[in-house]
Amino acid sequence: MRVLIVDDxxxxxxxxxxxxxxxxxxxxxxxxxxxxxxxxxxxxxxxDLIMMDxxxxxxTGIDAVKKIRxxxxxxxxIMCTTEGEKEKVMExxxxxxxxxxxxxxxxxxIQAKLEKFLASFGK
Amino acid sequence: MKAEYVNPFVESVKETFSSMLDCxxxxxxxxxxxxxxxxxxxxxxxxxxxxxRGIVAIxxxxxxxxxxxxxxxxxxxxxxxxxxxxxxxELINIVGGNAKAKFARQKISLSLPTVVRGxxxxxxxxxxxxxxxxxxxxxxxxxxxxxxxKPGETQAYEKKEVAHAGANS
Numbered sequence: 001m002r003v004l005i006v007d008d009x010x011x012x013x014x015x016x017x018x019x020x021x022x023x024x025x026x027x028x029x030x031x032x033x034x035x036x037x038x039x040x041x042x043x044x045x046x047x048d049l050i051m052m053d054x055x056x057x058x059x060t061g062i063d064a065v066k067k068i069r070x071x072x073x074x075x076x077x078i079m080c081t082t083e084g085e086k087e088k089v090m091e092x093x094x095x096x097x098x099x100x101x102x103x104x105x106x107x108x109x110i111q112a113k114l115e116k117f118l119a120s121f122g123k
Numbered sequence: 124m125k126a127e128y129v130n131p132f133v134e135s136v137k138e139t140f141s142s143m144l145d146c147x148x149x150x151x152x153x154x155x156x157x158x159x160x161x162x163x164x165x166x167x168x169x170x171x172x173x174x175x176r177g178i179v180a181i182x183x184x185x186x187x188x189x190x191x192x193x194x195x196x197x198x199x200x201x202x203x204x205x206x207x208x209x210x211x212x213e214l215i216n217i218v219g220g221n222a223k224a225k226f227a228r229q230k231i232s233l234s235l236p237t238v239v240r241g242x243x244x245x246x247x248x249x250x251x252x253x254x255x256x257x258x259x260x261x262x263x264x265x266x267x268x269x270x271x272x273k274p275g276e277t278q279a280y281e282k283k284e285v286a287h288a289g290a291n292s
Contacts, residue, residue, distance in 0.1 A: 008235075011210040014196050055216070055233055082220020082233070103217045104142040 001118070002027040002046050006037040006061060007053040007080070016051055016080070019110045023118065034059030038067045047075055049117055052097070054081035054088075062095055069096035078113060080105075128272045129153065131225035132179055133257060135218045136268055140261065143217065144194040151258035156246070156269050163241050164188075165203065167215030170234035171223060174275035176249060179222065179268065181215045182256075187264030194263060203240065212236040218268070229275060249273045 003025055005016050013030050020028055029044065031037040033056040041047060050068070054061040065077055076098045081088075084102040092100060101113050133150055140146045165188040171177040183191060189200045192210035200207060216236045223231040246254060246269060254271045 009209055009213040009216075011192060011196055011206060011213050014206075018197065055220075055235065057235060082217050084221065084224040104139040104221060106142050106145070109142075 001025050001048045002029065002044075004029045004031060004037065004040055004044075004047045004050045006031045006034065006050060006056070006064065008032050008056040009053070012053070012080075015107065016110060019107045019114065022107075023111065023114055025114075033057055034061055034064030034067075037061075037064045038071075041068050041073055041075060042071060049114075050075055050077045051080050051101075052077055054079060054083045054092075062092060065092065065095045065097050076117060078117075080110075128177075128274055129255060129257065129270055131222040132218065132268055132270050132272075134225060135222035136181075136257075136259060138221060139214065139217050140191075140259075143214075144191060144263070146191075146194060146261050146263055148259045148261040151260065153255050153257045156254035156256040165207065165211050165238065165240050166246075167211040167236055167238045168246070169215045169219040169236045171219060171231050171272075172234065173231040174229045175226060175231055175273060176275070177270065177272035178246065178249065178254075179215065179219050179270050179272075180246060181211065181218060182267040182269060183211060184264060184266065187266050190263035191266075208238045208240075212238045246271075 003020055005013050005028060007013050017028055029040060031040055035058050037050065037052065052061040052065060061079060078099045078101055079092045079097045080101045082103045089100050099113065101109060137148055140148045163185060165183045165185065166180055168178065168180040185203060188207055188211055192207050193200045195210055219233050223233065249271050252271050252273050254269050257268045259266050
């Protein structure tokens with residue numbers, strides 16, 4: 001399984017990477033803003049899951065989700081963000097995100113969300 | 124500044140430190156912020172704009188910053204580097220984001236966080252309000268949250284509605 005972590009915070013990428021490795025997921029790609037995520041998603045069709053922050057410089061996560069879906073790319077996307085208001089969750093789902101994880105979260109929250117996706121992959 | 128405008132930030136700090144650092148915190152007595160010209164602390168700042176406006180900052184002594192970010196990622200840090208600066212930025216981003224969701228009927232956006240070190244800065248409060256410092260203590264060290272918040276018209280409107288309803292009852 002190949003996962004793309006999109007977050008402008010290196011600490012947050014490190015935290016999520018740590019949880020992925022605990023789940024024996026070794027194929028991890030990283031992007032520091034929405035534009036990089038869009039570019040990687042367009043080139044790398046082996047990505048099975050994207051974990052996407054919302055507030056980032058250059059291009060926000062929500063704009064990246066819209067662009068990825070506009071390319072007819074159906075890769076599952078989990079928003080991992082501080083934007084916890086109901087309207088924001090609805091906006092993300094409407095844009096094409098599949099699931100939502102609100103910061104602050106701990107590694108167990110990330111693990112629970114990932115295990116849900118791993119189960120759907122039969123792993 | 125009224126407690127109702129500060130409490131969301133206090134609650135957010137408690138939740139963020141408990142969830143991400145597994146670190147319960149104790150809240151001290153709020154005070155009006157004073158400049159500290161000799162400070163070498165690490166300061167993470169984020170702006171809130173929209174129906175209400177505000178600035179919220181976290182001020183961490185160096186050792187608390189090293190402990191906090193080390194706890195976040197499960198590593199030991201001995202000096203301030205890009206990971207610490209990045210981590211403090213992420214901390215204030217989460218505190219601000221979590222707090223803004225607690226303001227009912229408000230549409231607030233967050234700016235991207237900024238992190239500075241030492242005394243080469245001056246936090247200026249918004250016109251018509253002050254900066255409040257809320258001290259916290261914890262097993263990883265003490266730190267402070269600084270808040271300047273100006274409520275928007277939506278909250279003023281809600282107060283008017285409550286007053287009106289009270290007058291009719």
